[in-house]
Amino acid sequence: MANKGHGTVLSMTFWGVRGSAVMPGPTTLKYGGNTTCIELMAGRRRVIVDAGSGITNLGMAMREEPPGPIDILLTHLHHDHIEGLFFFAPMFTPGTEITLHCGNLGGESPEAGLRQCYSPPLFPLSFDDVPARVRFRGFKAGETLDLGGLAVRTHPLNHPGGATGYRIDHGGAAAAVLTDNEHTEPWPDPALVDFVAGADLVAYDAMWEQGEYPKYRGWGHSTPQMGAALVRAAGAKRLACIHHAPHCDDERLARIETEIAAISPGAFLAREGMRVALPATQ
Ligand SMILES: [Zn+2]
Ligand SMILES: [Zn+2]
Secondary structure, three states: OOOOOOOEEEEEEEEEOEOOOOOOOOOOOOOOOOEOEEEEEEOOEEEEEOOOOOHHHHHHHOOOOOOOEEEEEEOOOOHHHOOOHHHOHHHHOOOOEEEEEEOOOOOOOOHHHHHHHOOOOOOOOOHHHOOOEEEEEEOOEOEEEEEOOEEEEEEEEOOOOOEEEEEEEEOOEEEEEEOOOOOOOOOOOHHHHHHHOOOOEEEEEOOOOOOOHHHHOOOOOOOHHHHHHHHHHHOOOOEEEEOEOOOOOHHHHHHHHHHHHHHOOOOEEOOOOOEEEEEOOO
16 A cells, blocks of 8 residues: 655655544544544655644654644644644644644634634633644635745635645655545536646545435535546546544445445545555656
8 A cells, every 4th residue: 555665755644534523442443533634744844734633643653853843734623623733742842833724714814713712611721821832824725835845735625614625746746635525516626626636646535425425415525436536537646535424434434445446546545544655756
């Protein structure tokens, strides 16, 4: 699955792949129960997409690292994408600078929303109480971000309240994260096809099975089949399904994975802890 060899220019590590609710337990051991958090490494430059409960394990893995600037790109502020923020160890490391970016608030920064969630009586601490220096940055999805020389493209997604998709091109490889997103009519959306054109790996909100989707129309999520159609139309290489539904146990997810791999070569359902390394392809 993962190419851990030499020549890796870009990698994607899945620290949390569950959508909506944290689902630990014996029936989710294989795919994982933590909510969304994805780490992208462009060379030695780290970018974190979302701060769901999965960011806790990422923070633990970073404990031995010297403090440095950390960029967290939030797809949006729904709980399952921010609930791990204060359990992220670097938040408590003096000298750390954390910048929280968000693109679905009309250009406003995520500060007001996050402070609302992270202050008493909802939480014992606020951003002013932690040793890390936390910054907030708003942008409008569609802009290209410059993270210390690394360009990150962004794209608006179809979700209640909006959400932002991210794409990184580095050293001849490209990876994108699109969650949370409900497919639109017609599909694939031409603008989204352009956004992920030629990407080596596309992580896509595939929360519902195609058959159950009509029940959840308007909830802001999509299906593996719609992800496969997007990847195919965009000439992208590989689909990673993410944001697994809380009601899907390992057995059901394994069945869905077999089905999607049969129609989309190389497609898989992301598992917590999995790392996919991309070599330069150009
Ligand atoms: Zn979500
Ligand atoms: Zn959401």
